[in-house]
Amino acid sequence: MNYAVTRMLAPVRLPFVVTPGEALSRFLSALVEGRLIGERCSECSKVVLPPRGACPTCGIATNPRDNVTVSDGGTVVMFCIVNIPFEGQTIKPPYVYASILLDGADVPLLHLVEVPVDKARMGMRVRAEWAPPTERKPSLEAIRWFVPTGEPDASYEAYKEYA
Numbered sequence: 445m446n447y448a449v450t451r452m453l454a455p456v457r458l459p460f461v462v463t464p465g466e467a468l469s470r471f472l473s474a475l476v477e478g479r480l481i482g483e484r485c486s487e488c489s490k491v492v493l494p495p496r497g498a499c500p501t502c503g504i505a506t507n508p509r510d511n512v513t514v515s516d517g518g519t520v521v522m523f524c525i526v527n528i529p530f531e532g533q534t535i536k537p538p539y540v541y542a543s544i545l546l547d548g549a550d551v552p553l554l555h556l557v558e559v560p561v562d563k564a565r566m567g568m569r570v571r572a573e574w575a576p577p578t579e580r581k582p583s584l585e586a587i588r589w590f591v592p593t594g595e596p597d598a599s600y601e602a603y604k605e606y607a
């Protein structure tokens with residue numbers, strides 16, 4: 445008797461270690477201090493965050509002296525509502541995951557937004573809610589999530605390049 449295999453469980457593990465490099469190390473260290481830093485490109489003047497040591501647009505190396513402290517407040521330029529549970533998930537769905545353009549940055553940052561899912565919207569002004577200093581580690585988990593500030597929404601014209 446022949447049976448067609450239509451489904452197979454195949455657990456996969458992929459352990460890895462990230463070596464952040466100098467630019468990202470500065471960014472991660474600053475997170476522990478409750479600061480967000482990017483690097484300004486000398487060619488196009490864009491502020492890249494998290495910094496990778498090169499401008500993703502121009503492809504040229506950034507100068508560590510061009511570190512820029514970026515606001516921990518910004519604008520939701522895109523978002524999704526996570527409804528599907530998955531293994532290892534630490535937050536119970538539904539929740540909002542957003543692309544946030546921080547004031548002073550030119551690359552949006554992906555992070556959680558603590559807001560009822562039916563209240564999430566593009567243009568919403570948000571601010572980082574930092575973990576207490578003693579609990580901060582050199583990762584984006586140093587920011588628990590972003591919360592709405594109550595400011596008027598940003599106009600679409602202000603962020604359409606990033607949406």
Ligand SMILES: [Zn+2]
Pocket residue numbers: 485486487488489490499500501502503
């Ligand atoms: Zn550039």
